Amino acid sequence: MKTNDLILQTVSKVILFLIVLFSLYMFFAGHYHPGGGFVGGLMTSGAIVLMLLAYDIKTVTTILPVDYKKMIAVGLLFAAGTAAGGLLFGVPFLTHAFTYVDLPLLGKTSLHTAVLFDTGVYLVVIGVTMTIIQTIGESE
Amino acid sequence: MFEMVIYVSIFCFSLSMLGLIYRVIKGPTMPDRVVALDAIGINLVAVVALGSIALRTSEFLDIILLIGILAFIGTVAFSKYLEKGVIMESDRDGNY
Numbered sequence: 001m002k003t004n005d006l007i008l009q010t011v012s013k014v015i016l017f018l019i020v021l022f023s024l025y026m027f028f029a030g031h032y033h034p035g036g037g038f039v040g041g042l043m044t045s046g047a048i049v050l051m052l053l054a055y056d057i058k059t060v061t062t063i064l065p066v067d068y069k070k071m072i073a074v075g076l077l078f079a080a081g082t083a084a085g086g087l088l089f090g091v092p093f094l095t096h097a098f099t100y101v102d103l104p105l106l107g108k109t110s111l112h113t114a115v116l117f118d119t120g121v122y123l124v125v126i127g128v129t130m131t132i133i134q135t136i137g138e139s140e
Numbered sequence: 141m142f143e144m145v146i147y148v149s150i151f152c153f154s155l156s157m158l159g160l161i162y163r164v165i166k167g168p169t170m171p172d173r174v175v176a177l178d179a180i181g182i183n184l185v186a187v188v189a190l191g192s193i194a195l196r197t198s199e200f201l202d203i204i205l206l207i208g209i210l211a212f213i214g215t216v217a218f219s220k221y222l223e224k225g226v227i228m229e230s231d232r233d234g235n236y
Contacts, residue, residue: 008216019209026202034199039206046213053216056229137228 005054012054019047027122028115037118041125048130057138068130075123082117146194150187157183174218181211 023043030036051060086095098112160183163176185204192200221227 005220008220012216015212022205022209026206029202034202043206043209046209050213050216052228053213053220056231058231138230 009054012050016047016051019043019050023047027118030118031112031114037121038125040118041122042129044122045126045129045133048126049133052133052137057134068127068134070127071123072127072131075120075125075127077120078123079117079120082113082120085113143194146190150190150194153183153187153190157187170222174215174222177218178211178215181207181214184211 023040026035026043027037027040083094086093096113098110100108100110103109157180160176160180164173167173167176184207188200188204217227
C-alpha cells in the first residue's frame with residue numbers, strides 16, 4: 001500500500017528549523033540557565049531524526065554528508081583540548097577562564113572557555129546519537 | 141488558596157498519569173499505547189508548568205518546549221511504525 005505522507009513532510013520542513021534554532025538557544029543558554037551542550041546536541045539530533053522519519057536515509061545523507069564517527073573524534077578533541085589547555089597556564093586540569101567583554105548589539109557579555117568544552121560535548125552527543133540511530137535504523 | 145489550587149491540580153494530573161500508565165501497560169492494541177504515551181507527554185508539560193508556578197521560577201519554561209518537541213518526535217516515530225511497519229526507509233522507492 002502506498003501511503004501518503006505529504007502533511008508530515010510539509011510540517012517537518014518548517015518544524016525542523018524551529019528545533020535547530022531552539023537547540024542552539026539551549027546550547028548558548030547553558031552555564032547560567034538550564035541548557036548546555038548535552039541537551040543542545042540531543043535536540044539537534046532530534047531534528048535530524050525528524051528528517052530521517054519524514055524522508056529517508058539516502059536523502060538525509062545527501063543533505064548532510066557528515067561522517068558521524070569523525071564528528072565524535074572532533075568533539076572529543078575539542079573537549080579534551082579545552083580541558084588540557086589549562087595545563088599550559090600552570091593551573092589544574094579542566095580549569096576554565098572567563099572575562100566580560102562589551103560586544104556590539106549584545107552589550108556586556110561573559111565569554112567563557114567552557115563554551116569550547118560544551119562545543120565538544122555538543123558534537124560528541126550528536127555523533128554518538130546519530131551513529132546509534134543510523135546503525136539500528138538501517139536494515140541490511 | 142492559590143497554592144492549594146496548584147497542589148490539587150498537580151495531584152489530579154498525577155492521578156491521570158497513573159491511569160495513562162495503566163493504559164500503556166494493559167492497552168489491548170498498539171495504537172492505545174501510542175495515544176496514552178502521547179497523552180503522558182502532554183500531562184508532563186502541564187505538571188512542569190504547574191511546578192514552575194508553585195516554585196515561582198521561569199527557568200522551567202524551556203523544559204516545556206523540550207518535552208513538547210520530544211513527545212512530538214516520539215509520536216511521529218510510533219505513528220510511522222504503525223502505518224508503514226518501518227521507521228526509516230533507505231530510499232524513496234519503497235525499498236526498506
